[in-house]
Amino acid sequence: MCKSNIVTSQPPLITTDAVSYQANGKAIVEDISMSIHKHTLTAIVGPSGSGKTTLLMLINGLLSPTSGTVAYKGTDILELDMPTYRSSVALLFQEPLLIQGDGRTNMLLPFEFSANEPKTPSDDDMQKALALCKLPAWVMGKDVSTLSGGEKQRLCLARTLLLQPDVLLLDEPTSALDRRTEDHIVDLIVNEAKERTVVCVTHSRQMVQRASTIYAMMGGRLVSSADSNGEVDIEDFLGGSP
Ligand SMILES: Nc1ncnc2c1ncn2[C@@H]1O[C@H](COP(=O)(O)OP(=O)(O)OP(=O)(O)O)[C@@H](O)[C@H]1O
Numbered sequence: 001m002c003k004s005n006i007v008t009s010q011p012p013l014i015t016t017d018a019v020s021y022q023a024n025g026k027a028i029v030e031d032i033s034m035s036i037h038k039h040t041l042t043a044i045v046g047p048s049g050s051g052k053t054t055l056l057m058l059i060n061g062l063l064s065p066t067s068g069t070v071a072y073k074g075t076d077i078l079e080l081d082m083p084t085y086r087s088s089v090a091l092l093f094q095e096p097l098l099i100q101g102d103g104r105t106n107m108l109l110p111f112e113f114s115a116n117e118p119k120t121p122s123d124d125d126m127q128k129a130l131a132l133c134k135l136p137a138w139v140m141g142k143d144v145s146t147l148s149g150g151e152k153q154r155l156c157l158a159r160t161l162l163l164q165p166d167v168l169l170l171d172e173p174t175s176a177l178d179r180r181t182e183d184h185i186v187d188l189i190v191n192e193a194k195e196r197t198v199v200c201v202t203h204s205r206q207m208v209q210r211a212s213t214i215y216a217m218m219g220g221r222l223v224s225s226a227d228s229n230g231e232v233d234i235e236d237f238l239g240g241s242p
């Protein structure tokens, strides 16, 4: 199922064409065809185990489709230089990926490995990214093992924003947040989508309501039309209270 408000003559930035992925003989995602347009926010919803993370990893090139194609600007991503592609189309993992040390060490981590040798961010850049994610500057000097789950999640988001990718692939970026902080991060992500392109796996009602396109997954597939309009009730895919 895809609900989209996009009216554009521009070709999509990213397409998946009949993408399937199997692991250990099991179909994890099946026959996914979707179009992601520049400067839009696409929400991907679906129950636990429906294949959302796997789909983001296929789009990011961390997994290769068993069949079908992921294309970026019209080129099969398998033909692209992967490190360069991944620095343009950055994935924020569902679980915060942090190493031992303080916030600064963790924020600088991707810059040690980046393909494009981007300018290492200054303390000021890092503070701004933290502030955008409603985190205080002292997080830079704080041992990350002492941060809360929601703080770790936002530290990872701030780190991904610092990379300034063209496309942000976000895997449940507000799952550990209280409602007020969630609202703030949703505002931030909606804002980012104006100048980048954002694909966000989410259970957040606020995020879904503000997305320009919504894809719903179930059992590894995009949910096919349950009625003649091709619509299914998005409420079935959201957790929490309105
Ligand atoms: N390498 C693998 N081998 C076997 N099964 C796998 C593999 N990777 C994922 N799966 C299974 O595929 C299904 C989809 O996993 P995925 O992580 O994509 O789901 P998800 O929609 O992101 O779920 P959640 O909302 O809980 O994060 C799950 O049942 C998972 O256990």
Ligand SMILES: [Mg+2]
Binding pocket: 052, 053, 054, 094, 171
């Ligand atoms: Mg997941």
